[in-house]
Amino acid sequence: MKRIVAFVCLLVVQCSMLFGMEDRLKQTGASSGEIKSAERRDLTQEEERWRKAAEDQAAAELKQEQAAREQRGETAITAGEEFLRGRLKFLRTPLAPRVPALEKEQKKKLDLAKVLPESAGDAEKRAAAAKASQEALAKAAADAKTAASRSALMPAIPLVNVGSTCFANATLQCLFQLPSLQTMVLGLGDVKTWKPVHPLEQQSINFIAQYQYLVIALQSWTPSTAFTPITFCTTMRTRVFGGARGSQDAAQFFSAFTDDLGDLKGKTPFDIAVNSTIVCHECEESSAKTETEHYLALSIAGGTLKDCLAQYMQGEELTGTEQYRCSYCNAKHDATKTLKVTSLPDILVLQLKRYTGTTAITKNTTPVSFPLVLDQANFYQGDEKAAGVVYDLVGMVNHNEPGHYTAYVKSSSDGIWRFCDDTKIAERTSDQVKAVADAGVDKVYREATPYLLFYLRRSAAASSSAA
Numbered sequence: 001m002k003r004i005v006a007f008v009c010l011l012v013v014q015c016s017m018l019f020g021m022e023d024r025l026k027q028t029g030a031s032s033g034e035i036k037s038a039e040r041r042d043l044t045q046e047e048e049r050w051r052k053a054a055e056d057q058a059a060a061e062l063k064q065e066q067a068a069r070e071q072r073g074e075t076a077i078t079a080g081e082e083f084l085r086g087r088l089k090f091l092r093t094p095l096a097p098r099v100p101a102l103e104k105e106q107k108k109k110l111d112l113a114k115v116l117p118e119s120a121g122d123a124e125k126r127a128a129a130a131k132a133s134q135e136a137l138a139k140a141a142a143d144a145k146t147a148a149s150r151s152a153l154m155p156a157i158p159l160v161n162v163g164s165t166c167f168a169n170a171t172l173q174c175l176f177q178l179p180s181l182q183t184m185v186l187g188l189g190d191v192k193t194w195k196p197v198h199p200l201e202q203q204s205i206n207f208i209a210q211y212q213y214l215v216i217a218l219q220s221w222t223p224s225t226a227f228t229p230i231t232f233c234t235t236m237r238t239r240v241f242g243g244a245r246g247s248q249d250a251a252q253f254f255s256a257f258t259d260d261l262g263d264l265k266g267k268t269p270f271d272i273a274v275n276s277t278i279v280c281h282e283c284e285e286s287s288a289k290t291e292t293e294h295y296l297a298l299s300i301a302g303g304t305l306k307d308c309l310a311q312y313m314q315g316e317e318l319t320g321t322e323q324y325r326c327s328y329c330n331a332k333h334d335a336t337k338t339l340k341v342t343s344l345p346d347i348l349v350l351q352l353k354r355y356t357g358t359t360a361i362t363k364n365t366t367p368v369s370f371p372l373v374l375d376q377a378n379f380y381q382g383d384e385k386a387a388g389v390v391y392d393l394v395g396m397v398n399h400n401e402p403g404h405y406t407a408y409v410k411s412s413s414d415g416i417w418r419f420c421d422d423t424k425i426a427e428r429t430s431d432q433v434k435a436v437a438d439a440g441v442d443k444v445y446r447e448a449t450p451y452l453l454f455y456l457r458r459s460a461a462a463s464s465s466a467a
């Protein structure tokens with residue numbers, strides 16, 4: 001069992017590296033098949049030995065799984081086969097390029113005075129602020145053993161932009177105001193001491209450990225002072241973006257973070273079970289599978305969030321180049337794919353997919369209005385008794401052109417909304433936040449459009465006291 005968990009963990013670590021690469025390729029218009037050999041990552045001998053062994057093992061397991069199914073006289077591919085096929089595909093695909101001398105780079109970056117923006121004051125002051133942040137992190141690392149006894153509540157702390165890291169800062173501000181996430185992360189014990197089964201797992205462990213230290217350090221940080229999250233950002237860039245600098249996609253950061261959490265811990269407060277069913281138009285046979293998602297990625301369809309959710313559940317027609325390979329017909333046919341959300345998460349995260357295009361990235365800036373209170377009926381179709389379950393908006397990550405991320409967060413401790421723009425944090429009234437939600441665009445702040453929405457499931461006690 002432990003081996004399987006480790007395997008899945010490692011797989012996701014690498015898969016997300018691959019998906020990251022695919023995203024980049026999508027953006028540049030290239031297909032996976034067109035990866036230039038110069039961009040392929042050469043594995044070390046040890047990694048190649050591991051890869052080969054893993055490939056052989058997956059191939060053998062797939063064969064067994066297939067044989068067992070055929071013996072049962074079933075034709076539909078099982079979830080196990082699906083998983084093993086994916087694993088094999090992954091193991092046979094080259095990895096994203098290794099970033100040369102990453103450690104050297106990291107050391108250079110830790111020359112802290114240099115990375116802070118000029119606005120943070122003179123070099124001496126900047127170095128002092130960064131040093132204080134490093135010391136707080138070191139203390140947090142020492143305190144991690146007793147983390148579970150800590151409060152899950154976090155203040156909103158100004159975060160220094162350490163070089164195109166607004167995407168991380170804005171997302172972190174939202175994550176900080178989700179108590180069930182902090183309870184989970186603090187409850188993991190000292191993550192840094194976990195032993196990876198394979199060296200490649202170490203990056204996931206480091207990533208989650210740095211988030212844990214950040215939470216502990218910020219809980220006792222003076223809210224009026226800016227914190228410099230350079231260690232977190234460097235670790236996160238290494239893990240999620242192969243060390244690439246520059247601005248990145250907030251959703252990709254969030255996705256990798258929650259995937260790693262899921263792999264290390266199994267369950268996360270973000271887990272949504274999504275059941276997808278594909279019906280072949282030729283034979284009318286259907287094939288279904290259920291997958292755990294950490295957020296719903298919604299295409300922009302109409303001017304309201306409800307429109308986008310309705311479109312998501314209504315499904316899509318797989319035609320033309322998107323045709324579905326039907327295992328009953330053993331041929332490609334038109335098909336209908338529908339999605340059904342069958343479990344209610346504690347934290348519901350919605351992404352408005354604003355980026356499209358294969359040759360050039362274009363941003364869909366259509367305003368999409370969304371409610372401060374979202375009823376489960378708008379997205380849930382499962383069996384759980386859900387009448388009366390509602391979700392409150394507690395955060396949003398906004399994005400504007402040419403590419404700056406900001407956030408609005410509702411404090412989990414004092415209930416006050418705050419606007420977070422790196423080191424600038426300002427209180428907002430609920431009416432001001434409602435104006436952004438109603439318009440679907442932040443008219444006060446450079447026409448920024450909401451991109452990630454964070455909704456928190458209202459507890460039974462809170463719903464009855466509010467009623």
Ligand SMILES: [Zn+2]
Pocket residue numbers: 280281282283284285326327328329330333
């Ligand atoms: Zn068919």
